Amino acid sequence: MKAVIEGIRIAGLRAVVPPQRHSFVEDPGPFTVEEARKLAATIGVQERRILPPPYCASDLCLAAAEGLMEQLGWDPATVEVLVFVSQDADYVLPATACIMQHRLGLPTSAAAFDVPLGCSGYVYGLWIAARLLGGSSAKRALVLCGDNPTRHLHPEDRATLPLFGDAGSATALEVDEAAAPIPVVTGTDGAGAPHIFVKAGGKRHGLIPAVGSGGRIADEAEAAQLERDSRLTLNGAEVFSFTLRAVPPLLREAMEHAGTDVDGIDRFILHQANAFMLEHLRKRIKAPADRFVIDMQGFGNTSSASIPLAICHSMGAQVAAGPVKTLMAGFGVGWSWGAMVAELGPIPEPRVVDLPEGYPVLAV
Template structure:
């Protein structure tokens, strides 16, 4: 397990964007069956999802980043680094980040690139962004995470259609000499690739329609095998016990998985927030969506000791322990179609 610590860098604000379209899972009753869809709702805790009506991850990122820069009063040319973690790029090339640089009016000296990761993407992205920013001659950076996973799914796929929603979060990060350190623990096991995969549309199967496949039992077993130890190692390295945490924010996969993980690491109740009932599993945006949703007021009003753990496609997993200062902006907005 990789263990990394960064310092002198902190999160300043977060703005999440959800698509305007809401789809209740009961709408799938005709395809899946009324009794079966109710069982899925009861076991997962996902009653409905926010899904793209045509808005892409890049379009939502542009709106969220513009809102965040305005709220923080950051001039676009003050941002020297932009990373977008997504598996839903507008095009095979160019990537989303370089397009977003131009759309936001960032200076041409800014370093901008994409990272292809899913549910661990917030933790991996935050590690890479903070590590890079420490050694750069700029003070500010933007981390963008999120996907339109629903566009990779057939409506009649009873395994995954009721689970995945869409959304994007934009996280502002900047250097601060007295910022509390962050500790990261990261892991990878490519043996899990066949169990959570969208095999079509890439170089191997370019002409086939998207068809996300997930073997839920394998995902569950992997998560319980790897994630508790990852969280424990991260907290031990950081010098925290679970009792010292204000919150443990897990990737918002489903109620059953989060409940089991919380029990395993000893964090339950309000300290284990769940915020997926009306938005579904939102891939790499799920952790920051909890922060801009359920935890927004807490994060705006005071310093927060927080651990976040993402896990999924790959297999890929990671945990971060960090003290988040009071955030100047922490909110979720709905996507507005541009005129």
């Protein structure tokens, strides 16, 4: 599907990461030292940020939103749209966004809801929030994207352990009739659902740790299986095949929809899946290396937060000077994908900050 966002600008960005770090190069765990070094070189991850309990992705996003509104000088009472994009909701219900609305002090007239998307979620979140602004009396929106995938990882899964990290982000949108149009392209193929998968935890396959199918108490064997099914499984070969099949056409279609080509894009910022995959995509579309962002060395794959995190970490000064014509694209779990071409800046310099020590947990 194609769409165009009109009369809306990206007013600011901020990312927040846990201060806790882990490097398989320094602490190889289930790997040999040589294996860990080769993995780091291939996937482009030297260390990851790990969010400890009781914190959740919402806490990282909330801290990002508070810092961003302060940086922009926004009164929370002027923000009437809040979209929380995450695969890691705090509760089965209510929607985490409702609790965030209250904590942030947004008005009760605000629309606040969750979008449970992962890798493509940033593009979808911006598009949804922008359309809400364009079709309502609201003038300002916050798109909060964050995940803590490390909590889904099995401690013996060598395919996922070195790759994923935790992060949260906030992006501010504002009505501005002078803003450049933002072309958007999206797509979905649910045939890929089993290839990036957490099977248990919802209603279909039981709740962890003790409730089995049909609502009865699970026996020991079933509880053990539920525990295994509650962990992330990733079919790397299928993910790689999907990415090379779907993403280059997505990027070309997004540029064509925007009336431009590779030469007309200042920076390409894709979901930071892994460096090996990103380099293949760069070569497929013949993008120059100096305009193609690969920035996950210190964070890992942070799912829905990876695009805004990469912008804040590697492009802050450039976006502050702006404008920077960017192609942003997310793709993966679902299968789901989305891309947009947007001018970023000039805006207050985007930042990456650590979650403050003692930050209050978002809880009810």
